[in-house]
Amino acid sequence: MMTNLFSIFDPTSSVFSLSLNWISSLLSIFILPYNFWLIPSRYNMLWIKLSQFIYKEFKILINKNAWGSGIMFTSMFMFIMINNFMGLFPYIFTSTSHMSFNLTLSLPLWISLMIFGWFKFYNNMFAHMIPMNTPFILMPFMVIVESISNIIRPLTLAVRLTANMIAGHLLITLISSTASPSMNIILISMILTAQMLLLVLESTVAIIQAYVFSILSTLYSSEIK
Template sequence: MMTSLFSIFEPSSSLFSIPLNWLSTFIGILFLPMSYWASPSRWLIIWSQLMQTLHSELKSLLSSSHVGVTLIMTSLFSLIVFNNSLGLLPYIFTSSSHMAMTLSLALPIWVTLMVYGWLKHTQHMFAHLVPQGTPSILMPFMVVMESISNLIRPWTMAIRLAANMIAGHLLLTLLSQSGPHMTSSTLLYILIISQILLLLLESAVAVIQSYVFTVLGTLYTSEIN
């Protein structure tokens, strides 16, 4: 029995004190060894073209000496979009709706960029705290504001991804709970159509949020360079 509305996001299924619902994050590994197929499938061809397009777009945001970052970001996009899409299936735990996962993805990226930037481009990092053309009287305030905005970057990335995943799932849950209490067939049909449309919207959100997370990480990398 569901004790609260947010209990649908709780990884409660466990075996030997191990939360089994978190294993949904690694289900995608079972579908990855497509190189052993005799010929590439249509799904593999479409996915390869999508990754090449994303790689080219991210590469345009970085300098030629840091193109390897795009490989990390495209892999990160694949991980996030797969887990977001899995959450749309019934009885599958959405790991990307938890701050434990989203912050685990955003925080290492931010820490790595900060350590690399302050060690390799110290003057550039100091100059970035004061935008060009800032009046002298506003410089101390701009340093404080830029420092705060830099510190909250991993939290905004993590909260944005988790909140968007939770919001749609909560709305779907609320609509599904109101179905058994409807006596009119017309209202029931409207509810089913609304859920189908909302599910299509959630499918788009799953891809868009993965893309936004990846692009933000790439843009933060381009600022360091």
């Protein structure tokens, strides 16, 4: 029972012999999002800036009615790039150098785009089969060519990524296998220099191939409209 109407504002009052009146001030801190009271690290800031830059690049190519898919392609770019970089470390499995992994990424995406396009925009899908200003005689032939090129798209995406990741790793392995303790110090220095240059090149290829895979997927999705 309250002895005074203003006793609820008394900070010295307690419940169960515990002074819990000031806890309400701490609860507001936990309710606020982390961005308001936690400073992001340089790693998080770099990751956010990179994600925003890639998203802006993809948003230009995506249909205005499907801007939400830019998040999906940005996540795909990040996922492939991380896996490509992980393969550059010693004794780590390179998952993107295997067709089974790359087909798992490209085939479901292509199938979902085709199902959505043929059920939603079947007139435009038929129109893409014949390029503009195609002679009437070549129309049946162009339909066959466009159908084949459309069917092999997921395979070309997977093969391109697999081949580029395998080629660089094999070249580094072949150069390192030629080195031996009995070799001249000059030759060993040349081999180490070549390996470091190839490692820098492979780091660039890891980013480029992730970008190519994602940008081609974005272009394929932009055709469905």
